[in-house]
Amino acid sequence: MAATCEISNIFSNYFSTMYSPEDPTLGSVPPAASFGADDLVLSLSTPQMPLEGPEKASWSKEQPQFWSKAQVLDWISYQVEKNKFDASTIDFSRCDMDGATLCSCAPEELRLVFGPLGDQLYSQLWDLTSSFPDELGWIIDLLEQDSVSFQETLGDPGPFDQGSPFGPEMQEDGRQPSPYNPGSYGAGAPSPGSSDVSTVSSTISTPGTGASQCSHSSDCGGSDVDLDPTDSKLFSRDDSSDHKKGDPKHGKRKRGRPRKLSRESRDSLEGRRNKHAPRGTHLWEFIRDILIHPELNEGLLKWENRQEGVFKFLRSEAVAQLWGQKKKNSSMTYEKLSRAMRYYYKREILERVDGRRLVYKFGKNSSGWKEEEVVGGRN
DNA sequence: ATTACTTTTCCTGCTT
DNA sequence: AAAGCAGGAAAAGTAA
Secondary structure, eight states: OHHHHHHHHHHHHHHHHHOOTTOHHHHTSOTTSOOOHHHHIIIIIOSSOSOSSSOOOGGGGSOGGGOOHHHHHHHHHHHHHHTTOOGGGSOGGGGOOOHHHHHHOOHHHHHHHHTTHHHHHHHHHHHHHHHOOGGGHHHHHHHHHOHHHHHHHHHSSOTTTSSOTTOTTOOTTSOSOOOSOSSOOOOOOOOGGGGGGHHHHHHHTOOOOOOOOOOOHHHHTTTGGGGOHHHHHHHHHHTOOOGGGGOTTOSSOOSSOOOSSOHHHHHHHHOSOOSSOOOOOOHHHHHHHHHTOTTTOTTTEEEEETTTTEEEESSHHHHHHHHHHHTTOTTOOHHHHHHHHHHHHHHTSEEOOTTOTTEEEEOTTOOSOSHHHHHHHTO
16 A cells, blocks of 8 residues: 555656646646657657657657667757757767767767767757656556556556456456446557667567657547447447458358457547557567566566566566556457567567466567666666 | 558467 | 467558
């Protein structure tokens, strides 16, 4: 109990420090509403705005420590332009460094390369690194959306295995809809945690994560509950016998993922909404981010061997629900989450841990979980 | 519009 | 028996 209160306080403080009402996109959002973390990041923390409008510089979505060389160059160009600096005085051959290298530069070194702009760069860089809300973004968002549910998740013996506080509709097998929040699904937020994806994505060829805008819950997730899988299953059985389903010989249900609802149905049900749901982090990053914040994930996951990257799900269904909440998918279960985890074996983002239930190990294509990385990445 | 990629959904069979 | 694991298949969702 006390622990959960403390956690709430931590997040309240986090928010009060970070929240700035100046941003028009946030101004109209009631405090309890969730909002896109991207907006949060950009409006709260950056003393400089990279770009106005829908497109944002790629560097603005990530922590400087994780910038690629190209992003570093982008940022430098941006600074040059912003400060109306004479770029011809810069030796760009010395700018061939990634974000980590850039961050490790002393002010004198920057001054050496960039002259008077060096100081400016240093201070901007400092602002960026020190004010980024880091990987907590997603969890903050989830907490904002439903702090009570989350606190119960953290504090109670087991939300799913023992009398679900999430409502009577939660079934034991987890296949029934089990939203944390019965009323509305707050917007998921593109997680700042996705920021540190890039280092990996370059090596494992996953696309960087999305920064699609989804700033208001009513816009992008508000009525996903309406589309809950119960409904969709009913639909698919009864009337969604869309085009492909005409064949008479399907005694069993069709393989693969059924549609939840046709776009038209959705539009008519909920009116205009954003085209894209937020992409957010990848699953493994989501898991990692929980793990690297042990003070917040109490009871969800734990390290079995921190050095080796071995971890265990303590409350598999709760984690799955949290993931589902992030993806605005009320029917997420551990079974489904674990399927996605198993796909990571092939890509060596995870390694198998044989014979141990609920235990996984980060593989060589994962990053950001090692203690050194975490310390560095979190400033 | 296309495509590549990731995740979701469902399934069967196996193991613990 | 139940829960979890493995992995195939197919579709959805997203980014580029």
